[in-house]
């Protein structure tokens with residue numbers, strides 16, 4: 034949580050710039066990213082691997098926040114990139130991201146998306162199911178290209194996080210199930226295929242995870258399987274990708290681990306597995322999203338109406354809500370906020386922050402202590418950098434917010450605010466022929 038305020042004006046500073054000035058310049062709601070912090074997070078992951086001298090790739094999971102500007106930053110930081118759709122791939126290519134460092138995920142890639150990725154010469158596909166294996170072979174044959182793949186395995190690990198965002202359970206739509214033998218079948222299939230080049234295996238156990246245990250257990254399961262494959266068909270993966278999911282701080286109670294801890298413990302566990310199986314240490318790949326951009330983003334809203342129900346609750350409304358941040362409504366996610374124009378004033382009043390959408394569940398924060406607020410003041414909500422803009426929507430035909438990058442004392446608009454014309458730009462008029470019939 035970035036809460037600098039060493040200016041005389043009592044304003045929240047984001048990357049050294051007053052959040053109030055940003056709000057006045059770009060309007061609200063506004064998502065402001067501290068780019069220095071994003072770069073720091075990338076560096077932390079890279080340093081952690083470098084310390085161990087382990088061949089690796091750290092792929093930014095662009096689903097957390099995807100735009101041309103963030104992809105450019107990832108390119109500058111030497112990161113790889115995880116995309117899950119033609120749209121994310123198109124963004125990456127438009128940003129000039131090196132295609133060979135792009136990994137294409139997803140449980141239902143279309144043939145058109147696969148063709149687009151192959152034409153762009155992306156690094157690899159993370160294959161989710163047998164349907165996709167066959168589709169990849171088909172496109173490989175048609176284009177006369179060999180396709181590099183990782184196979185996504187579901188190791189049956191339940192990570193400690195919110196139920197809706199678990200993706201590593203057995204009963205999950207993602208990946209080849211290891212327990213039932215689907216994983217073995219997929220390996221055999223890929224090894225036999227003349228169109229597919231099997232680079233290795235992948236798993237992802239969930240998101241917003243605060244301990245290392247789940248990751249270590251997943252690695253144990255993966256290496257148990259590797260031992261079996263080594264004995265049965267002399268197959269040893271060159272790459273083991275352990276996904277993303279490293280937790281961040283949203284509210285004071287959250288206690289994220291230093292990012293290097295995850296890497297240190299995983300590397301140690303994998304080294305041990307490689308030694309005991311007597312195999313070459315594989316390359317370790319990870320794909321963090323939230324932990325790269327989450328805490329770097331702050332959303333600035335303007336405060337509007339209020340409703341005080343005596344002895345019950347005071348609602349304070351802001352000019353955004355579930356249209357720019359779906360997480361509280363969808364996952365009951367918690368956030369911390371301050372009054373950006375009076376950041377050091379004492380909190381004296383308990384209020385609940387309501388969004389402006391026509392939906393009772395559009396509540397951004399329940400029961401937060403703030404200084405007594407007035408309409409026109411600015412509320413800054415912290416840690417909105419991941420899965421905020423990327424899940425923003427036009428419910429109630431509310432335009433998506435603007436996004437600004439702040440770095441080195443400079444603010445740069447990187448996503449324009451949608452306009453009302455943008456909202457109707459794909460709408461076409463309708464004229465019923467029923468009315469023109471004579």
Ligand code: LLP
Pocket residue numbers: 094097115138198200237239240241276277278279320321322323324360364419420
């Ligand atoms: N790799 C795979 C295969 C994933 O499915 C995900 C996230 C990631 C990497 C990145 O995970 P991260 O490091 O960002 O936790 N919308 C939800 C999160 C959904 C996560 C989906 N997969 C939220 O707002 O909390």
